[in-house]
Amino acid sequence: MSEFAVREEGDATDWTQPGVFRVADNVYRIPLPLPNDGLRAVNVYAIVDDGGLTMIDSGWALAESEQRLGRAIGALGFGFGDIRRFLVTHVHRDHYTQAVTIRRKFGNEVALGIGEKESLIAAGTPRALRGFEGLRSVGADPLIELFRNMDRPPPEPSDMWEMPDEWIEGRSDIKLVSRSLTAIPTPGHTAGHLVFRDDANVLTFTGDHVLPHITPSIGFEAVPVKLPLADYLGSLKLVRGMPDTAMLPAHGPARESVHARVDELLEHHDHRLDLSLAAVEKGASTAYEAAGLIGWTRREKKLLDLDPFNQMLAVFETSAHLNVLVLQGRLTSSKVDGVWRYSS
Numbered sequence: 001m002s003e004f005a006v007r008e009e010g011d012a013t014d015w016t017q018p019g020v021f022r023v024a025d026n027v028y029r030i031p032l033p034l035p036n037d038g039l040r041a042v043n044v045y046a047i048v049d050d051g052g053l054t055m056i057d058s059g060w061a062l063a064e065s066e067q068r069l070g071r072a073i074g075a076l077g078f079g080f081g082d083i084r085r086f087l088v089t090h091v092h093r094d095h096y097t098q099a100v101t102i103r104r105k106f107g108n109e110v111a112l113g114i115g116e117k118e119s120l121i122a123a124g125t126p127r128a129l130r131g132f133e134g135l136r137s138v139g140a141d142p143l144i145e146l147f148r149n150m151d152r153p154p155p156e157p158s159d160m161w162e163m164p165d166e167w168i169e170g171r172s173d174i175k176l177v178s179r180s181l182t183a184i185p186t187p188g189h190t191a192g193h194l195v196f197r198d199d200a201n202v203l204t205f206t207g208d209h210v211l212p213h214i215t216p217s218i219g220f221e222a223v224p225v226k227l228p229l230a231d232y233l234g235s236l237k238l239v240r241g242m243p244d245t246a247m248l249p250a251h252g253p254a255r256e257s258v259h260a261r262v263d264e265l266l267e268h269h270d271h272r273l274d275l276s277l278a279a280v281e282k283g284a285s286t287a288y289e290a291a292g293l294i295g296w297t298r299r300e301k302k303l304l305d306l307d308p309f310n311q312m313l314a315v316f317e318t319s320a321h322l323n324v325l326v327l328q329g330r331l332t333s334s335k336v337d338g339v340w341r342y343s344s
């Protein structure tokens, strides 16, 4: 097997291309594989820090991913034992789980935002025990039927959802040996999502909070949050209010400006809010019905043309938009027989 050579970020033909790409002094982007996932790959970042490594995110616990990460840090002259700490942006499987499996062998430290604690506990609970109340409350009974009739996947191995060594609470300074980062809580995509800023080097590791090509899913969590989109928009504005930096996202290539992308995301959500409002004005009364009147993906697909998992994401996202419209006083809502209903 050939070894990876360290290349410049600009040399990547495609952001998912395996390898190790220098994005700033002593900072390297390492794309890792995902199983059958629309996101295609997840970036982890290696910060070389006085003879050791700090990692931002860890990848999805998979043999192929671990092997690729090993080759990448090998190209930098390090082994897994040199990773002092994984700073994980959020609890989703593609970011968190490999930190746990590598820690078992090498004893590295793992840090995660305190806001992820409930989701981490829930993630270790078999899905069957969690039920369908969430889907029921957004009026998605047809989706519940679809899921009930689907071939059940084998029970998820839940043993990788171990606790981190350290919970990061609130905005915190994270001291490395030769530099320091600031962890900034950015709830929205998940309740405990963090971005990590390196002000001295004008970088932000944005995790899934700010992504270059897509908008992160909102409102889809093991433990539902009351107003995830309001949280998300607040977190976008928080980041917009700080000095601009380069953007190092978890999915997609590095970009020059966090602000430029945040502006696009804010505009996108304004547009989706308008579409959601129009759907209720046209007669939709639940999030499920409203999602059925809105186009999905860049190709404006119909809800029912999405696969069941993406239908579910679309309905939760619509629910999140409708609840922001209620917060803004543009719609009213009430819960009737366990289902949220909206009117203009």
Ligand SMILES: [Zn+2]
Binding pocket: 042, 092, 094, 095, 208, 250, 251
């Ligand atoms: Zn992700």
